[in-house]
Amino acid sequence: MTATLPPEVQQVFDRFITTEFTTVDGGGQPITWPLTPYYQPGDPCIDVTTGLGYPKKAKDARANPKVAMLFSDPTGSGIEAAPQVLVQGTAEVDDRDLDANRERYKREIAEKLPSTQSEMPPKVFEPFIHWYLTRIYIHVRPERIYVWHEGDPAREPQLFDVRMEEVRSGHVEEPGVGHADPSGGEVAWDERMEELGARYPEAVITLVCPDGFPFSVRVPVEVDRAAQRVRLGGAPVGVPWQPGLACLAAHDHGREFKWQRNFQVRGDLIEEDGAWTIIPRKLVGGFELPPGGLVSRVRLNMKKMRRFRKTAKRELAARGR
Numbered sequence: 035m036t037a038t039l040p041p042e043v044q045q046v047f048d049r050f051i052t053t054e055f056t057t058v059d060g061g062g063q064p065i066t067w068p069l070t071p072y073y074q075p076g077d078p079c080i081d082v083t084t085g086l087g088y089p090k091k092a093k094d095a096r097a098n099p100k101v102a103m104l105f106s107d108p109t110g111s112g113i114e115a116a117p118q119v120l121v122q123g124t125a126e127v128d129d130r131d132l133d134a135n136r137e138r139y140k141r142e143i144a145e146k147l148p149s150t151q152s153e154m155p156p157k158v159f160e161p162f163i164h165w166y167l168t169r170i171y172i173h174v175r176p177e178r179i180y181v182w183h184e185g186d187p188a189r190e191p192q193l194f195d196v197r198m199e200e201v202r203s204g205h206v207e208e209p210g211v212g213h214a215d216p217s218g219g220e221v222a223w224d225e226r227m228e229e230l231g232a233r234y235p236e237a238v239i240t241l242v243c244p245d246g247f248p249f250s251v252r253v254p255v256e257v258d259r260a261a262q263r264v265r266l267g268g269a270p271v272g273v274p275w276q277p278g279l280a281c282l283a284a285h286d287h288g289r290e291f292k293w294q295r296n297f298q299v300r301g302d303l304i305e306e307d308g309a310w311t312i313i314p315r316k317l318v319g320g321f322e323l324p325p326g327g328l329v330s331r332v333r334l335n336m337k338k339m340r341r342f343r344k345t346a347k348r349e350l351a352a353r354g355r
Contacts, residue, residue, distance in 0.1 A: 036073075043179070047119075048075060049112060051287060054066050054107075055082050055091070056102040062242060064280065064281045070146065070147070071103065080103060080121065080176065081173050081174070082174070083169040083171050086170060087341075087343060089349060099126070101122075101124070101174055101248065102123070102247060102250050103120070103174060104250035107286075115184045123176040126172070132168050135168065135171055138169070165342040168346065178247070179194040180272060182270075187268055190271050213242060214242070214278050215277065217302055226319070234286070239282050240280060266309065266310045281299070282312050297322075301314040321335065321342075322334065
């Protein structure tokens with residue numbers, strides 16, 4: 035399917051530094067993280083990876099191969115007036131040869147982001163970061179693609195391989211699947227929530243469609259501290275809104291990807307006063323390398339790195355290594 039797409043869409047897959055990649059876990063919760071996509075024009079799949087030390091994305095994709103990739107942040111791509119592109123596709127998890135995956139990842143990251151090589155430790159230290167360099171690849175075969183030209187989700191998207199009437203109505207020809215309703219319970223409020231609407235005037239909202247595929251779009255956000263809500267704006271067109279579990283992902287990175295920050299808010303998507311709102315139930319910080327020196331980055335991530343190393347050892351042991 036990708037080979038027949040317009041060149042400007044294939045260019046987005048090839049040149050964007052990040053894509054917002056979503057899996058759906060066993061409880062119906064969409065989980066969205068920014069990942070680096072790998073694609074050559076004409077390839078049948080768009081690839082992303084996850085480290086052996088944090089394999090949940092791969093495990094969720096293996097259990098439920100319906101995934102989504104949103105290309106909404108053109109920072110560092112060099113593309114002017116880039117479209118916002120959503121890919122809904124089927125994932126194949128590739129961990130058959132972890133050694134080959136590690137070498138492939140080192141080669142591809144050097145080709146796509148050459149400036150990051152100065153941030154990598156010398157080769158002698160690679161055994162200490164095997165949890166990061168040893169990669170599980172996820173190959174995503176696109177099945178449905180939405181293109182909001184000039185990145186404006188308020189414009190009607192161009193669709194490939196789906197009828198617009200199905201998207202608007204929320205009714206599709208494929209059989210429906212179980213949908214996770216709002217969870218309810220206590221509101222989780224973290225001081226980092228204050229970054230939404232300030233450092234991050236926009237964020238990526240992801241819900242699950244009636245056919246089970248995640249649906250993501252970047253929209254303006256505003257924090258309502260008094261009500262402990264995150265209000266969604268932008269009036270995006272083509273979104274199959276419905277109450278349920280949702281994920282709001284915020285991230286940014288440098289033009290050369292020498293630094294990156296990210297976190298997500300998982301919660302309930304509800305309609306209030308004619309607009310859509312997130313009630314936060316959990317805030318999760320990702321593996322971040324914010325602007326600053328090596329020492330501060332190590333301090334920030336030390337606990338996570340220890341946990342990732344332990345997880346990687348378990349994963350290797352489970353594979354008889």
